Amino acid sequence: MTADLKITKLRARGVHAPLKRPLQTATLLIRNAPFALIDLETSGGIVGRAYLFCYAAPILKSTVTLLTELGSLIEGDTLAPFDIEQKLLKRFLLAGQQGIVGTALGGIDMAAWDAMAKAAGQPLARMLGGSVRRVPAYNSNGLGLIGPERVPAEAMALIESGFRAVKLRLGYPTLVEDLAAVKAARGALPDDIELMTDYNQCLLPAEAEIRGRALDGAGLAWIEEPIRWDDYTGNASIAAALDTPVMIGESFWGVHDMAKALEAKACDYVMPDAMKIGGVSGWLRAAALAERHAMPMSSHLYPEISAHLLAVTPTAHWLEYMDWAEAFLAEPMAVQGGFAVIPDRPGTGIEWNEEAVQRYGVT
Numbered sequence: 130m131t132a133d134l135k136i137t138k139l140r141a142r143g144v145h146a147p148l149k150r151p152l153q154t155a156t157l158l159i160r161n162a163p164f165a166l167i168d169l170e171t172s173g174g175i176v177g178r179a180y181l182f183c184y185a186a187p188i189l190k191s192t193v194t195l196l197t198e199l200g201s202l203i204e205g206d207t208l209a210p211f212d213i214e215q216k217l218l219k220r221f222l223l224a225g226q227q228g229i230v231g232t233a234l235g236g237i238d239m240a241a242w243d244a245m246a247k248a249a250g251q252p253l254a255r256m257l258g259g260s261v262r263r264v265p266a267y268n269s270n271g272l273g274l275i276g277p278e279r280v281p282a283e284a285m286a287l288i289e290s291g292f293r294a295v296k297l298r299l300g301y302p303t304l305v306e307d308l309a310a311v312k313a314a315r316g317a318l319p320d321d322i323e324l325m326t327d328y329n330q331c332l333l334p335a336e337a338e339i340r341g342r343a344l345d346g347a348g349l350a351w352i353e354e355p356i357r358w359d360d361y362t363g364n365a366s367i368a369a370a371l372d373t374p375v376m377i378g379e380s381f382w383g384v385h386d387m388a389k390a391l392e393a394k395a396c397d398y399v400m401p402d403a404m405k406i407g408g409v410s411g412w413l414r415a416a417a418l419a420e421r422h423a424m425p426m427s428s429h430l431y432p433e434i435s436a437h438l439l440a441v442t443p444t445a446h447w448l449e450y451m452d453w454a455e456a457f458l459a460e461p462m463a464v465q466g467g468f469a470v471i472p473d474r475p476g477t478g479i480e481w482n483e484e485a486v487q488r489y490g491v492t
Contacts, residue, residue, distance in 0.1 A: 135171060135205055136204055137205075139197065141200070155300025155331035162182060164457070165183055165193050169241060177240035178480065192229050195233045196236065203216065210238055213237065218234065226383065238408025253409070257438075257440075259440035264468060266450040272298060278313070280313040285318070295325070296353075300329060311347050325353065326349050328354055330356060345371055351374040351376040377395060377399065378401050378402075388418060391422045399427070400449070401429065403434055419442070419443070426445060428449055430453075433454065434479070457485045
């Protein structure tokens with residue numbers, strides 16, 4: 130059936146979804162998350178869906194406009210994600226394939242794969258050769274820069290539903306404050322709960338090494354993005370100097386960036402973002418690369434589709450669970466005992482709550 134399906138229209142809309150816990154990182158405060166919603170309509174009546182986190186309102190507006198323009202380029206094309214990807218990549222070979230262009234291309238790819246899986250009558254994970262199962266997840270819905278005094282209560286709240294791992298943001302003005310936040314979290318959480326940390330690229334290499342050395346021995350699962358993600362030499366130096374694993378990858382624009390990082394030995398773990406890595410097509414290439422390097426691979430955001438992708442990732446590590454999309458999803462992802470549950474229904478499981486989309490919609 131999929132061979133007969135043609136793309137008839139791409140519809141893009143913007144929403145500002147309220148966060149249950151506003152998140153303050155070292156580089157960004159998020160109170161309402163801007164998302165672009167994609168509906169890829171086909172001649173068979175099947176609609177592939179995906180959403181994109183756009184970071185800021187001006188980017189959201191530009192992304193929705195670009196998605197609409199790109200949709201006109203693929204109207205009438207066969208529903209074939211690889212062919213669609215290659216056609217659009219070639220269109221932007223000279224202009225560049227990063228930024229909102231890369232964002233839009235990743236979103237279209239995810240929507241195309243969702244439509245393919247729906248047409249096949251299978252969950253995406255199963256269509257890709259994996260199984261519908263539970264994926265280990267950590268709770269990333271909080272523990273921003275809220276001050277060490279507030280950390281214990283929020284850390285405990287994040288494990289109430291059964292999570293066995295949580296993420297703490299760092300990057301306070303001083304190392305003393307970072308250490309106090311880690312001590313507060315580690316002191317409140319049971320010993321068997323994993324604690325990840327994230328600097329959101331806010332440090333310079335020398336300071337990152339100083340803070341990283343001070344955090345060695347604190348019982349951390351990893352230190353994420355201590356410096357600019359694309360400073361591969363600096364990240365490699367930090368990774369070599371620390372006992373605690375260094376994680377990067379959410380800002381890889383396609384598999385070529387990931388290949389550069391791995392070649393430079395810039396990290397101990399990687400966590401591609403489904404949107405930036407190139408959607409499902411890009412993720413599959415990244416997973417193959419991670420396997421070749423025996424590199425543990427986690428996900429960044431997009432838990433609904435990332436669970437499917439991790440199910441077919443040979444070196445699958447952790448799924449980052451964020452509930453931000455729950456505000457506009459018809460059926461949010463289920464999490465049981467610290468595991469994200471892949472829904473046993475065709476596609477990725479992403480469907481819109483149209484009433485909520487109208488409520489939070491922006492023009």
